[in-house]
Amino acid sequence: MIPASESRVPSPESRQLPIAVLASGRGSNLAALLDAHAAGKLPVEFKLVAGDHAGAPALRNAEAHGIPTFALEPKSFANRREFDEALFANVAASGAGLVVLAGFMRIIDPLVTAQWTGRMINIHPSLLPKYRGLHTHRKVLRHGDAEHGASVHFVSAELDGGPVIAQARIDVRADDTEESLAARLLPFEHRLMVACVAAIARGMLCQRDGRTWFNGAPLAAPLKLDGDGRLAAA
Numbered sequence: 001m002i003p004a005s006e007s008r009v010p011s012p013e014s015r016q017l018p019i020a021v022l023a024s025g026r027g028s029n030l031a032a033l034l035d036a037h038a039a040g041k042l043p044v045e046f047k048l049v050a051g052d053h054a055g056a057p058a059l060r061n062a063e064a065h066g067i068p069t070f071a072l073e074p075k076s077f078a079n080r081r082e083f084d085e086a087l088f089a090n091v092a093a094s095g096a097g098l099v100v101l102a103g104f105m106r107i108i109d110p111l112v113t114a115q116w117t118g119r120m121i122n123i124h125p126s127l128l129p130k131y132r133g134l135h136t137h138r139k140v141l142r143h144g145d146a147e148h149g150a151s152v153h154f155v156s157a158e159l160d161g162g163p164v165i166a167q168a169r170i171d172v173r174a175d176d177t178e179e180s181l182a183a184r185l186l187p188f189e190h191r192l193m194v195a196c197v198a199a200i201a202r203g204m205l206c207q208r209d210g211r212t213w214f215n216g217a218p219l220a221a222p223l224k225l226d227g228d229g230r231l232a233a234a
């Protein structure tokens with residue numbers, strides 16, 4: 001029996017980890033997951049793609065791939081908790097063992113995050129713990145940082161908090177704008193997302209006692225994405 005303090009997602013290579021993806025908009029990270037799956041590089045089964053905007057391109061793309069989708073309209077609910085409970089009741093009913101937040105631009109109620117501890121990850125466009133929340137590219141430029149990046153982390157009740165799993169880094173150039181930074185970072189986000197989901201699906205990564213564990217040991221620092229798109233110790 002797995003202790004209460006540990007939440008592991010077991011998935012031998014022969015098995016497909018059932019996942020649900022939540023996305024609010026464009027869905028390029030979802031597209032990266034779908035491409036990796038189609039290439040046989042991601043041992044998952046897409047149970048559901050859901051979001052908070054019925055017209056989101058991410059949902060259209062999922063439909064085109066034959067994946068069940070739905071969107072809930074936040075305005076139809078009395079408050080955040082009711083919205084999240086309805087959303088995650090559907091996620092749980094889908095049979096997903098892992099929830100992937102791929103550009104899902106909502107804060108999630110702590111009651112719900114507690115139910116999915118160790119089974120929900122998020123991608124965020126900064127080198128966490130730097131720059132939680134919105135406008136990360138702008139903040140990097142304002143602070144004159146030499147480096148920018150993206151992080152994948154387990155989700156906790158804290159916005160963009162939770163144990164970091166892995167990060168991808170890029171240099172900031174003298175002529176960078178918010179737009180150029182976002183555009184240069186995005187392909188790294190895609191590789192990072194695919195690598196993290198694949199490692200969780202293969203049972204190499206889990207959250208235990210509030211930390212990220214990789215291959216049976218707690219991480220002292222987030223994993224880094226190497227040039228081949230693989231996760232490596234920092």
Ligand code: GAR
Binds near residue numbers: 026028102124133
């Ligand atoms: C990505 O850049 C992702 O890191 C960011 O939203 C974008 C979604 O793009 N997420 C956050 O800022 C969450 N805090 P996509 O819809 O093309 O995947």
